[in-house]
Amino acid sequence: MKSTQYSEKTLDHFRNPRNVGTLEGPDVAVGRVGNPTCGDLMDIYIRVKDDHIEDIRFQTFGCGSAVATSSMITELVKGMTLDEALKVTRADVADALDGLPPIKMHCSNLAADALHAAIRHWRDGVTVEEALAAAPAAPACGAPAGAAADGVATLDRFEGRGVYRRLDDPSQLAGQRVVVLDTGDEAARLAIDLTGHTGRVVLMTPGKEPAVSPAVRSALRLSDVKVLAEAEPLELLGEGELERIRVHDLAEDEEYELAADAFVVPG
């Protein structure tokens, strides 16, 4: 079955998703599942009154079935008690949509998981802010909570052949794919500066957001720097010069390789 051969019901929920958005207030909890690396990220917000789901909203980044399952589950569980809602399974959501293509059953059917996470958070008293692990507070001046490169295997082997501890002249990286390790404001400023010389600058940070001051954070958002969050470098790879960085995805505890020509570790 082709991945795009969805049921009419699934297509309807994709085209006209129900209950899109967010909720706020002391009676609200949220569950977040997925990972943009895998192509899916889903937030489900519930407003709880008398142990019932009084209101529900979602936001989803993902394919057709990711959107449709989110939309469907909001319709399914609205008004249910929390215990009833906890019994709603992935299979129930898929059935309510008249089925999903087999390849989508696992990867893009996370809505029940997100709902259950929201209910657990409600019961455990986890606030929306905590659940979404809001950006870390800006570090105190002079104490950046950024990354350290000491543990990166083969860092020394590529010194001068793709690895830079300092960059006197950013234009020397013109046209290259540059990954800057987030070691604080200086690293972020350097990354922004580099976008004037090359079209591809990635700022790699182990946190959910770069460990920078508010002013630098705004500048980063407006820049062409691509922030790679929740990632740390494990090993540098290449024949003679740097070609790939083996990256640890901290959110998923998985590893993957990122093609790059330069790795800058402002020290």
Added chain:
Amino acid sequence: MHTLTLSDPGEALRKAGVVYADYQAAKPVDPRVVAAMLPYMTERFANPASLHGPGDEATAALEDARARVARLIGAEPREIVFTGSATEATNLALIGYALRNRRKGDHVVVSEAEHISVFNVAKHLQKAGFRVTRVPLDLHGRVPLQKLRSRITDDTILVSVQWANNEIGSLQPIAEIAAMLEGTGIALHSDAVAAEGLVPIDVREVPVSLLSLSSNDLYGPRGVGALYVRSGVQLAPVILGGGQERGLRSGSEDVAGIVGMAAAADIAREEMAAEAERLRAIRDRLVERVLAEIPDAHLNGHPELRLPNNAHFRFDGVEGEAMVLSLRDHGVAAATGSACSSKTLEPSHTLIACGLLHEEAHGSLEFTFGRWSTDEDVDRIMAVLPGVVARLRSLSPLYRPKATGGPGAAPQATTATTKDAR
């Protein structure tokens, strides 16, 4: 005798209300090609191997077609082997060359940009005891010469680098690679399927050893391909049987299909220069409008050194399959490199090799134009694409527009109590 009326693909698409911008995936057969093929299905049906008069006529048609396909790429007719597809041509090129020349060495080099069919043939060679090395790509998906050079060893017998990429359209420095390998005894295979009919290919100027071609990519029928085999290059056959095509590809020749490929090659030879310019203008207008009218949109691949019909974008915070599905609802046919549209759930290996993150590769959208594309197609795409991207971004928890920046700039959705959670 029945008279057939051939419908015009452009008119058929217009009637159906479809903007077809996925020419890389499949092309209609040009009605002129169909007209050329028809007699070989009904009247001139004989087998070229037969010794009678009709058989001789079939042989003449086959050899005439061989000469016409050869002319498209500046080859000699005897250097063309007809196959059942470009994939089959690639199998014959890589497996046939490696097996026949094993005593020279056991090392094969392929680029990270190759089509999946080349990768899988290379994997097969690995199982057969060959060593396979992949060459990384630069930011734009092109093979850096020095990276290729550094991977060549004394045992290398074969290098495979496509002429142009089938996804992002980047043109490979194939002339430089051919010049680098000339005189080394290392064979160079190039998969020219994405490039044929769009950019000039001349094997006299670019001395590749082997070149894979497809008929459909020239607006010929499916089920026909060809392999250019430079005079003197030795191959082992991979399909055995009655010894057709100089023993390299057995099986009675599909004369009608081959005549169709030849007719398509003639049209490409005559019309390519003008058509490429026309497509370039359509494509350039789409690229300009997308980058100007949709925030946080990026062009993948090389800005200039790319196929004239190819536009490949990514949009921050939006997933590719969701875009293709939404565009389908608006009658626009496009493609994506998102894993969610693939059999393997892995995003496009080419985009990853360009250095994109997985989430970026998931957000890719490819438009490829062709013979029946018009300026109006760009208008129709742009009438819906900004809205599609905006709608999906309004659903997405990931997207924060750069223009306004800051944590208070979450997209508006139909919320009960709108707020930004971060």
